[in-house]
Amino acid sequence: MTPSRDGAVxxxxxxxxxxxxxxxxxxxEWAWAWAxxWAWAxxWxxxSALDEFMQTNWRxxxxxxxxxxWQPNKPGFEKFVKSEIVHLQQLMQIDRERYLGEIVVQHxxxxxxxxxxxxxxxxxxxxxxxxMNLAVRIGQVVAxxxxxxxxxPRPSYVCPGLLPPFGPPAHASFPSGHSLQSWLMSxxxxxxxxxxxxxxxxxxxxxxxxxxxxxxxxPSDTEAGKALAEACxxxxxxxxxxxxxxxxxxxxxxxxxxxxxxxxxxxxxx
Numbered sequence: 001m002t003p004s005r006d007g008a009v010x011x012x013x014x015x016x017x018x019x020x021x022x023x024x025x026x027x028x029e030w031a032w033a034w035a036x037x038w039a040w041a042x043x044w045x046x047x048s049a050l051d052e053f054m055q056t057n058w059r060x061x062x063x064x065x066x067x068x069x070w071q072p073n074k075p076g077f078e079k080f081v082k083s084e085i086v087h088l089q090q091l092m093q094i095d096r097e098r099y100l101g102e103i104v105v106q107h108x109x110x111x112x113x114x115x116x117x118x119x120x121x122x123x124x125x126x127x128x129x130x131x132m133n134l135a136v137r138i139g140q141v142v143a144x145x146x147x148x149x150x151x152x153p154r155p156s157y158v159c160p161g162l163l164p165p166f167g168p169p170a171h172a173s174f175p176s177g178h179s180l181q182s183w184l185m186s187x188x189x190x191x192x193x194x195x196x197x198x199x200x201x202x203x204x205x206x207x208x209x210x211x212x213x214x215x216x217x218x219p220s221d222t223e224a225g226k227a228l229a230e231a232c233x234x235x236x237x238x239x240x241x242x243x244x245x246x247x248x249x250x251x252x253x254x255x256x257x258x259x260x261x262x263x264x265x266x267x268x269x270x
Contacts, residue, residue, distance in 0.1 A: 046134040049243050053138055056235040059145060063175075063227055067220045070152060070174070084218040085159045091213045092162055100165060103210045107166055110178060110207050111136065114185050117203055118193060127250040128192055134243070135188045139181030142228055147172040155215055162215035169216065176217045179208035179225025187233050192250035 069080035096103070106113070111132060114120070120128055152174035156162045171177075186200035193200075208225060211217040236243050 045130045045246075046137055049130070049134050049240075049246055050137050050141070052240050052242050053134075053232075053236065054141070056239045058142055058232060058235060061146075061228055061231040063224055067174075067224050067227070070218070070220060081158065084220065085155065085162075087219060088155055088162055088212060088215050089159070092215055095213045096165075096215070099210060099213050103214045104165060106178070106207050106210055107214070110182065111185065113203055113207065114189065114200075117199060118189070118196065124256075125250070125253050127246060127253050128189070131188050131192060131246060131250045132185060134246070135184040136181055138232060139177060139184045139229070142232060143175060143177035143180050143225070144171070146175055146224075146228065147177070150174045152218075152221070155218055164215040166214075167216060173217060174221045175224035175228055176208060176211055176221040177225065178211050179204075179217070179222045180228050181225075182207040183226045183229030184232060187229055188247065189250075191247035193254050 068074060070077060070084070074080070114132060118125075118128075120132070122129060151172050154168040154173045156164050156168050182204040186204040189200055190197050204226075208222045212219060212222060
């Protein structure tokens, strides 16, 4: 085996290990849905949709240059990093205690917030659950790839005084995986339930920003996650016919699950 191949094997193992850790962080949330009898709704349909996405050009998404001011080869990088650290210190002092409950829950179980927001259930919204699972899986793959590519240290490595309430996670900081997955969830669900766009976007922003409150992500990590999610959606619009069909099927569920208007008299209650 040549040295170059040795290096490729090590890189592949590192990538799989990183993806596994990120998958585990979100795994329990999907496990409780099995306990509620929703597993039949998902099957492995998300896997074929994920395969379709993997054929796109997702490895070459361009991010805005302003997000890379933290890199040591950029002019003024120390000032850039310091301003982000000061922002996180202020959040730690002012916000963290107040939001700590949801910060901890969202560390491993953020998808429950979307389920609760829309009152998703396996009986009426089986395709919607597939869409949600697909958003998480695409987010895991894309985040692992770009974290490995950019290798940014976590904020608490730079400023240990941030004292995050957990972790910090072992994988790199940039981009924020929670921001990426949250925005994918909201952008995908917007296709199914466009009337909830405002609420879906609010929830994505809140979950992503809570990672800053926790001291585990910089603001530029958060913005990069959102930018990647928007780029992923554009790739799907251009190249993923089956995923677009899945979105349409999920939207049809919501049309059918809404009680139609009626002129019938209300039932008589004894």
